[in-house]
Amino acid sequence: MSAVENLSVADPGKKRSAVRSLLRLWPYVRPVRARFGTAAAVAVVASCTGLIVPLVLKWIIDGPVAARDTAGVWWGGALLLAVGVAEAALFGLRRWLVARPLAGVEAAMRADLYQRLQRLPVAFHDRWSSGQLLSRATADLNLLRLFLVFPLTFLLVNGVTIVVGCVILLAQDWALGLLVLAPVPPLIVLCTVFSRRYAGAARTAQDQVGDLTTGVEESVLGIRIIKGFGRHRSQARAFRALSERLMGTELHKARLLGVVWGLILAVPELALGTALVLGTVQVADGALSAGTLVAFLSTALALRWPVESIGFLLAMSNEASGAADRYFEVMDEPVPPEAAGANPAPVGGRAGDGLRLEGVRFRYPDADPGAPPVLDGVDLHVRTGETVALVGATGCGKTTLTALVPRLHEVTDGRITLDGVDVAALPRAEVRARVAVAFEEPTLFSASVRENVLMGAPGAADEELWRALRVAQADGFVAALPAGADTEVGEQGLSLSGGQRQRLALARAVVGRPRFLVLDDPLSALDVHTEAKVEAALRKVLATTTALVVAHRPSTVLLADRVALLSGGRIAAVGTHEELLAASAEYRRLMAGDEARDDVAREGAL
Numbered sequence: 001m002s003a004v005e006n007l008s009v010a011d012p013g014k015k016r017s018a019v020r021s022l023l024r025l026w027p028y029v030r031p032v033r034a035r036f037g038t039a040a041a042v043a044v045v046a047s048c049t050g051l052i053v054p055l056v057l058k059w060i061i062d063g064p065v066a067a068r069d070t071a072g073v074w075w076g077g078a079l080l081l082a083v084g085v086a087e088a089a090l091f092g093l094r095r096w097l098v099a100r101p102l103a104g105v106e107a108a109m110r111a112d113l114y115q116r117l118q119r120l121p122v123a124f125h126d127r128w129s130s131g132q133l134l135s136r137a138t139a140d141l142n143l144l145r146l147f148l149v150f151p152l153t154f155l156l157v158n159g160v161t162i163v164v165g166c167v168i169l170l171a172q173d174w175a176l177g178l179l180v181l182a183p184v185p186p187l188i189v190l191c192t193v194f195s196r197r198y199a200g201a202a203r204t205a206q207d208q209v210g211d212l213t214t215g216v217e218e219s220v221l222g223i224r225i226i227k228g229f230g231r232h233r234s235q236a237r238a239f240r241a242l243s244e245r246l247m248g249t250e251l252h253k254a255r256l257l258g259v260v261w262g263l264i265l266a267v268p269e270l271a272l273g274t275a276l277v278l279g280t281v282q283v284a285d286g287a288l289s290a291g292t293l294v295a296f297l298s299t300a301l302a303l304r305w306p307v308e309s310i311g312f313l314l315a316m317s318n319e320a321s322g323a324a325d326r327y328f329e330v331m332d333e334p335v336p337p338e339a340a341g342a343n344p345a346p347v348g349g350r351a352g353d354g355l356r357l358e359g360v361r362f363r364y365p366d367a368d369p370g371a372p373p374v375l376d377g378v379d380l381h382v383r384t385g386e387t388v389a390l391v392g393a394t395g396c397g398k399t400t401l402t403a404l405v406p407r408l409h410e411v412t413d414g415r416i417t418l419d420g421v422d423v424a425a426l427p428r429a430e431v432r433a434r435v436a437v438a439f440e441e442p443t444l445f446s447a448s449v450r451e452n453v454l455m456g457a458p459g460a461a462d463e464e465l466w467r468a469l470r471v472a473q474a475d476g477f478v479a480a481l482p483a484g485a486d487t488e489v490g491e492q493g494l495s496l497s498g499g500q501r502q503r504l505a506l507a508r509a510v511v512g513r514p515r516f517l518v519l520d521d522p523l524s525a526l527d528v529h530t531e532a533k534v535e536a537a538l539r540k541v542l543a544t545t546t547a548l549v550v551a552h553r554p555s556t557v558l559l560a561d562r563v564a565l566l567s568g569g570r571i572a573a574v575g576t577h578e579e580l581l582a583a584s585a586e587y588r589r590l591m592a593g594d595e596a597r598d599d600v601a602r603e604g605a606l
C-alpha cells in the first residue's frame with residue numbers, strides 16, 4: 001500500500017441532521033451563553049438600526065426637501081450620521097463580547113479531544129489514521145469556532161432583520177411589498193436542497209483533508225525511507241492523486257455554492273427591478289409619494305446583504321455540522337471503564353508470585369473473523385526476580401503478548417496476574433506503575449533527554465536519572481550533548497542515532513525501579529560493542545526485577561534465566577537455553593538463523 005493511501009472514516013450512507021449535529025455543541029457553549037446571547041442581541045439591534053435609515057430618508061424627502069427647508073435637511077443628515085455611528089459601535093461591541101469566550105470554547109473542545117485520545121485504547125489508535133485525528137484537532141475545531149462566531153449569530157441576526165424589513169416594506173406599500181417578497185418561498189426550497197447537497201460534499205472534503213494530512217505526516221516521518229528507496233516520484237504521484245481528489249470535491253462545493261448564490265442574487269434583483277418600475281409609475285400617477293418609494297427601495301436594498309449572505313452562511317453551517325460529526329465520532333468512542341476513574345485498586349494477591357499468564361487468548365478486534373487468534377492459550381509463569389526470554393518465529397505474537405501485560409490491549413480470554421492480582425482488576429495507572437516497558441521501536445518525544453527519561457518516574461531526583469542513564473550505558477553520550485540531560489532531542493528523537501534512542505528508551509524503562517519489566521527486543525538497534533555494554537548493565541537491573549524479554553538472538557537470550565518458546569499461539573517449550581537447544585528443533589532453527597545474522601552484523605562492524 002502506498003504510504004499516502006489511508007482509511008477514510010466517513011459513512012456517506014448514514015442519515016444525518018445538521019441541526020442535531022450542531023446542537024451537540026451546546027455543552028461547550030453553555031458556560032458562555034450569557035455573553036454569547038448578549039452579543040447576538042446586540043447584533044440584532046445593530047442590524048435593525050440600519051433599517052431606520054430608509055425611514056429617515058422618507059422623512060427628509062417628504063418633509064424638509066418638499067418644503068425646501070435647508071435646516072431640516074441638515075438635521076436629517078445629522079440623524080443619518082448618528083444612526084450609522086450607532087450601528088458601527090454596536091457591531092464592534094458584539095465582536096468584543098464574543099472573541100474571547102469563543103476562543104475559550106475552541107480551546108476547551110481541543111483539550112477534551114486530546115484527553116480522549118490519551119484515554120482511548122491502543123486498538124482505537126490502530127484503527128484510526130493519525131491524519132484523520134490531526135485534522136479533527138486542528139481544521140475541524142477551527143471551523144466550529146468560525147461557525148459560532150459568524151453563521152450561528154448572523155443566521156439569527158439576518159433572519160430577524162429580514163422579518164423586520166419585510167414588515168416595513170409591507171407597511172410602506174403592501175402590493176409592492178408582496179411583489180418583492182414573491183421569490184422568498186422558492187428560495188427557501190432552493191436553500192434546503194442546497195444545504196443537503198453541500199453538507200455531503202463538505203463532509204467528503206473534510207475526510208479527504210484528513211487523508212491528505214496522513215499522507216503529509218507519513219511522508220515527513222518516512223523521508224529517509226522515501227529518499228533511500230528513491231520513491232519520491234511515486235510518493236509525489238500518489239499525493240497528487242489525493243490532492244486532485246480533494247480539489248475535485250472543493251470544485252464541486254464551489255459549483256454548488258456558485259449556483260445557489262447566483263440564484264439568491266439574481267431572483268430578488270428581478271423582483272426589485274419590477275417593483276422600481278411599478279413604483280415609479282405609481283409616483284408619476286400621484287398614487288405614491290416620492291419619499292415612500294425611496295424608503296421602500298432603500299429598505300429593499302438594505303435587505304440585500306442579509307438575503308445574499310444566507311447562501312454562504314448556510315454553506316459554513318453545513319461545513320461546521322460535518323466538523324461537529326467528525327469531532328463527536330472520536331468523543332463518542334467508548335473509553336474502557338476504569339480509565340475514566342472506576343475500579344479502585346483491589347487489595348490482596350500473593351506477594352512474590354511474579355508474573356503469570358493463564359490460558360491467555362487474544363484476537364485483534366479488527367482481525368478477519370475467520371482467522372485463528374494470535375495467542376491461543378498461553379500459560380507462562382515468570383517467578384519473582386526471574387528473567388524469561390520470549391522467543392518465536394517472526395509474526396508469532398511476541399510483541400502482542402508483551403503488550404497484554406501493561407494492558408495496552410485487553411486479553412480476549414484467560415488472565416494475567418502480577419503477584420497474584422489479575423491486571424484486569426487493577427486500574428490501568430496502577431498496572432503501568434508496576435510494569436515498565438521498552439519496545440523495539442524506541443519512541444522519544446520532542447523534549448529534553450531528562451523529560452523523556454523521567455516519563456518513567458515523574459518527579460524523580462537527578463541521581464535516579466543518572467543511575468538509569470548509567471544502566472542503559474547512555475550517561476557518556478548524554479553528558480557529551482551540548483546541554484547535557486537538558487538537550488532537546490528533536491521531534492521523535494531524530495537528532496540521535498538509533499542506538500542512542502534505544503538506550504534512552506531503556507533508561508526510561510528502568511528509572512522508576514519497576515517491579516516488572518517488559519522489554520521487546522530492546523537491543524536490536526545497538527552495535528555489538530554497545531550491545532555488550534548495555535547487556536552487562538541490564539544484567540544488573542534484571543537481577544533486581546521480574547522480567548519478560550522478547551529476544552531474537554542468542555546474546556539477548558543469554559541474559560535470561562529461562563527461555564519460553566512461543567509457537568502456534570502457545571508456549572511450546574520452557575527451559576534454559578541449553579535445555580531448549582537440546583529438546584526443540586524449532587528453537588535450534590531460530591537460534592541458528594539469528595546466529596548467522598549476528599555473524600554478518602559482526603563482520604560488518606569489524
Ligand SMILES: Nc1ncnc2c1ncn2[C@@H]1O[C@H](COP(=O)(O)OP(=O)(O)OP(=O)(O)O)[C@@H](O)[C@H]1O
Nearest residue numbers: 126364366367374393394395396397398399400401
Ligand atoms: N493491530 C493489529 N491488528 C491486527 N493484526 C495485528 C495487529 N498487530 C499485529 N497483528 C498481527 O498479529 C500477529 C503477531 O504480530 P506480532 O507483532 O505480535 O508478532 P511478533 O512475534 O512480535 O513479530 P516480530 O518478531 O516480527 O516482531 C501478526 O500476524 C500480525 O500481522
